Amino acid sequence: MPANARGGAIVERRIPKTGEAIPAIGLGTWQVFDVAGNAAEMAQAKETLKVFIELGGRVIDSSPMYGSSESVTGQLASELGVRAKLFVATKVWTSGKQAGIRQMEDSMKKLRGERLDLMQVHNLQDTDTHLATLRDWKATGRVRYVGVTHYHSGAHADLERFVKRGDIDFIQVNYSLAEPEANRRLLQAATDSRIAVIVNRPFAEGAMFRQVKGKPLPDWAKDIGCASWAQFFLKWILANPAVTCAIPATRNPAHMADNMGAASGPLPDEATRRKMSAYFKAL
Ligand SMILES: NC(=O)c1ccc[n+]([C@@H]2O[C@H](COP(=O)([O-])OP(=O)(O)OC[C@H]3O[C@@H](n4cnc5c(N)ncnc54)[C@H](OP(=O)(O)O)[C@@H]3O)[C@@H](O)[C@H]2O)c1
DSSP states (O other), rough: OBBTTOOOOOOOOOOOTTTTEEEOEEEEEETOOOOOOOOHHHHHHHHHHHHHHHHTTOOOEEESSSHHHHHHHHHHHHHHOGGOOEEEEEEEEESSHHHHHHOOOOOOTTOOOEEEEEEEGGGGGOOOOOOHHHHHHHHTTEEEEEEESSSSSSGHHHHHHHHHHHOOOEEEOOSSSSOGGEEEEEHHHHHHHTTTEEETTTTTTGGGHHHHHTTTEEEEEEEEEEHHHHHHHHHHHHSSOOEEOOOBBOHHHHHHHHHHHTTSSOOOHHHHHHHHHHHHHHO
């Protein structure tokens, strides 16, 4: 396990198609980095990004759908001098070939990169059109990896079709103790087709914290290295070997450090994962 700048270890996972290793906890930017024009919130986002990098984080996920998040990410990464360290994932979220090209070029400017690490078709919108463009972009080195995303179990069968077709490198999908459906078929299909899996909504958009509010962690959570509910939720996700990276969203530096803590120490085995699931359901 590689060490971060503060001397701690960080779990990494390999992208199946290339063997490239990336840290298993990343940072989502929906809502939390849409803060252009608000100095206090920009300062929080900057501190969060700083903590993320110090603790060994690299994967950051955005979208043109997320307001100013792409430009805020690009600006803060360049102010902190960390742009080159990041594995930047964003999305295309429009219809039509030319509109897609314009949007992706705009994203590259905002994210301040000559090339992007991962470009994903957001919520499967006009997927075949954008994948055709992205095949060319990959061949000429403008993007390194290509993927498709969704956030709802109703779209898992559609995601599975793209997984089985095999011309993508990543899927991004919702998967958590509250929304475990991806494990029915999709995650196994991704493993079988050597597709990397980014997990969005790891806290069901924060709803899971409301469910456990005022409730203590079970005693046995410390045996799997969980010091918080966030780590309990994230370690359950990371313990599934199909998962490459989970991308919790936060603009709170303390929450960022808490989340990165899930990428060190032991992960639960299958029996413990079942116990975690039963415990969470019973709350
Ligand atoms: N279709 C798609 O492609 C799609 C759809 C949904 C999401 N996504 C991606 O996935 C990312 C994550 O999903 P999400 O934003 O829906 O929600 P999420 O990560 O499941 O939950 C975010 C919420 O959890 C809270 N939180 C984070 N860390 C915490 C901690 N350690 N302790 C307590 N609270 C904590 C945050 O509040 P604080 O800010 O107070 O920490 C925020 O309210 C998105 O940002 C986006 O990048 C993609």
